[in-house]
Amino acid sequence: MTGAILFANPANEGTFWFPPQASTGAEAVDFAYNFIYWVSVVSFVVVVSLMCFFALRYRRRARGELPPERTASHNTVLEVGWSIPVALTGGILFYLGAVSFLDSRSPPSDAYEISVKAMKWAWSFTYPNGHTSPNLHAPSGRPVRLVMSSDDILHSLYIPAFRLKQDVVPGRYTEVWFEATEPGEYQIFCTEYCGTKHSEMLAKAVIQTPEAFTRWLDEASNILDRLPPDEAGKQIFSARGCVACHSVDGRAGVGPSLLGIFGKTQKFVDGTTTVADENYIRSSILNPASQVVEGFNPVMPSFQGSLKDKEIDAIIAYIKTLK
Amino acid sequence: MTATTMPMDTSEPTYLTQARGALSWLLTLDHKRIGIMYLVVTSASLFLGGVFALLVRTELLTPGETIMTHDTYNRMFTLHGAVMVFLFIIPAIPAAIGNFVLPLMLGVKDVAFPRLNLASFYVWVLGALVLVASMYMSAIDTGWTFYAPYSTSKAVGSATSVGTSAMGAFILGFSSIFTAINFIATINKMRPLGMSWFKMPLFLWALYATAIIQVLATPVLAITLLLLAIERAFGLGIFNPALGGDPVLFQHFFWFYSHPAVYIMILPAMGIISEVVSVFSRKHIFGYKFIALSSLAIAFLGFLVWGHHMFVSGQSPLMSIIFSALTFTVSVPSAIKVFNWLATMYKGSIWLATPMIYALAFIFLFAIGGLTGMFLGTLNVDVHLHDTYFVVAHFHYVMVGGTLMALLSGLYYWWPKFFGRMYSEAGARVGAVLVFIGFNGTFFPQFILGSRGMPRRYYAYLPQYQGLHMLSTVGAFILGIGLATAFGVLVYAAFRGRRAPANPWGANTIEWQTASPPPSYNFHDQPEAGDPYDFEGWVYDAGTDGYVKKPAVVA
Amino acid sequence: MTDTASTRPSSGVEVGTEGHAGEHGGDHFLGHHFKDHAHQLNTAKLGIWLFLGQELLFFGGLFCAYAIYRSMHPEIFAEGHLFLDTRLGAINTCVLIFSSLTAAWSVRAAQLNHRRALITAILLTILCAFGFLGIKYIEYAHKIHEGLVWGASFAPSSEAVQHATEAMAHGASSTLTEAHTLSNRLHIFFSIYFAMTGLHGIHVVAGIFAYLWLLRRAIRGDFTQDYYGPVDGVALYWHLVDLIWIYLFPLLYLIH
């Protein structure tokens, strides 16, 4: 009973060892894993049972007892002999791993390209039409190529269900690809330690059928036209990961809370003050390091070039509503 | 040598009673006293690192906040890692046990450079103080790996002392290098007549291989940390992409040392196991040359596989494939050692005293640690497992299951020689069983966690992982109690134990030919070096509960 | 070792290993755990060589960084070296090579029991080391004055840029043309320059201290043809410092 509670892998998620298998590449990984697993179990059982057997069978009965007979102190044939299967196993594992690894690093040319930005502590995914979302949306049954870069420090994109992981490095691109097999929602983690809220740098991979995905992208891309500015601003605010640091309920996070901030006087680390108006908010988004609010660190990345003017207007409209 | 074998002359001063007072310890040039001082400080580091570990495990009892905040947690695991790696595992066996035992095993009076030996101890102390003080006071939260550019960005922690911590580790590196230089010079130049390379005890082979790694790899860590400190203080820009530098280059620098460092941790451990398995099976070690040369092979191959820490770092696929292939070559010498230990036990006369129990625990746990290494060496599987709890479990199986078990085995084995006292076998066994259960309880669930996708260095986690985390936390406390018992038994024995005979185990390495504890100058007469694993010259003497040299056949 | 066993007092009256010398018939400089001076010298030399081995790896990290940035961004090296003064670099190379000669000479003098020659050689070596540092100081002061410093602090003055542009125009470098503007990575050249020469300079300073210590002992008359290990050891270290400069000079100053 307790075993079931402790060891259960809930939400029908996969087997005892694994999360569900939701990409075309996952099968090869699991195959290699299971292969090594059984090789290990067999080797382990052999070694440990021999060890226990010897320890009991040849137990010393009286202090000072010497072994009853002298056995050989070396046997070159035997010693070379038992190294061979070890080396062979190593060779097989290397081959299994390398083939599937190379495959996972060589995206098909027709892959759908999504660009990924990582920052402390949020993800953003930009689609070919320029739309950006905080969760990864992708069609099933089609290769998807992620071209990734970081705004600040190292992060790592990890989707356990796809058996996929790649560090995101500032100053360069890294890429990885997958082809999801089943529509559904899958967990995304950051697995390269990145400071305070590393463990909350989460996102979802939302896999939809190609039709549903296209529909979603069309609808999501035109929120500025579809919704009133403050509503659109609210969505952009969460979509671009602002919520990771700025609460809207008054609690200070990594950055100041935005509740009731509009029109209030802000005090900065250099001692100066200003009233939070439209211009202040705009400059805080585009050039956050220039005016750092007292009590906080200059950790916010600049959104220069990544947020359009209209989007910033919408965010300002949203912040005005936070009373 | 024949007629007057080791009189138990208790009136003769030992290295412990030769001189008294704190200064006689602090200024000593005696390798044995320096070894004991290292033992004290590394054990204190183990305790400190263990406390941080328990705090980390307690926090992970529940998915959200349990006892501390994000930032505190990040500092705790950084402190745990840095203290355990730099202050405990790397110096524990070579600097503490090695310092004490190496000259005795060679039958010499001291290591080649006694002053350098003492200097390395104080360099260690200085480095430890700088590291712990700076990390604690300015709250470093980079993890022990100090990855750039997080470590070079000014937002880290609350102050700017990543540089100071890096300098602490930098200083510690020199302690390690000095000890290694001493060991190589001593083994090369001071072996007694009759002890050719292939008549050296295997522990010395292991220390020799370790010392080679220490001399050749540690300076690269030193320059890495120096560059990091300068980067941090003056904005050098070599690793920082914001200045046109390359953060992946930092990882190459770092792992060029830190992978071989794994072998600095495990090789001396394997050396101890080779000694213990043979002595407690009372049988010549099987395949001496293969074990000896496999130490050198591991040391050599250790320099060729660092890139397997970087399969998903942005390293080129070409190098990842080369590093993966090279990684599997390490399995051969490692497997040779395990098979040879088993063959040594075959048809032996096995005495399950505490050192042997720890040695068997070592083989059990190292087998798991080694086999799970195959998962991580395999490229595609590593992509899934990298930076998850699977890796955490794997390296704890190797380092704690390996090095710590061997350290305990070695401590129990040589304790009678260190202090001239026997430990309580019953108490020691209770400790060993608790350690074994606690260890597996802590770390086995982490394999499952990792394989299911739980990333490491997470303060908060998804509720689905809670059951296994709880199990792991409970295990950690059992492990803590077990270690406290194991060390408690030893400390009690050092002061109150029964007097130990010169050779309680019937071993034939030279350190057992002098009194327990040895006199300051180690040996009355220049001991003879024979085959270290020929036990037939020793017979059990019920009077002292030890072994004495078989009287020579009188012509 | 057997010969010493018989002379050891068995009562333990002696301070044991605390008193480190004094067991070899009053030979103050022979460690009690060595057979004879040759044994001690050979062991000490191995120790020094191991230390030099780790020094090579220590500098190896910087050579690695150098190799990578030089290969990936040859332009910053071609530009950067124009800001350095090859003449001063060459003079310093000669100074260091000469000091290596005097260091080697000091070993010879000690081996031959020539105390006066030994002292002279040590003095000359120290003098050269100071000379080297003096020239290095001139170079550093000049660079810092012109804002030609490492990484984030890099901000060259207009004169320095002017000077380098003229050098380019003179066709001093085949990879640069007149229309060339300076690379935005140029600061990395100076990061590497200061890291390499700075670390080397620290080694020179350490060498000076080691030689001052030797000087004191040489004047006191510690060294004889039997016991000259420290002279040999410090000389070996000094040669390594020279050896590293032998690479630094062409790598930093002589770029075509």
Next chain:
Amino acid sequence: MHTEQTPHQGAHIISAKTLLATWGALMVLTGLTVAATWIDLGSDLNVVVAMVIATIKAILVALIFMHLLFDQKFNLIVFVVSVLTVVLFVSITFIDVSSYQPSIRAHESLEPNKPFLKAPAPDPASVQAQPHP
């Protein structure tokens, strides 16, 4: 390993002539390496020439000034092994870093070109030190 002779019998004393000749050779080679930069051999070949000369100088220093030619062989082994380890470290790292350079160059060309450093002194002449537009 145990047959070394005592210094009076065995320690090699290098003759004054050898020392001076070595020094002379080092000075000549230094002149040569400076002279080599006056000739344009193409930037790759120039590096090779400079390194070959430096290595000859290093070998001279190691073998003669540092006594390796006459010393115990093990010291030579220590030195050579250290050099080989440096070569191993530099070359493997070098191979990897050069093979991922394209991903850095792509980033440079696609991302908005951020200057690495803050603008230098507001002097018109120093504008050249600014990054490429």
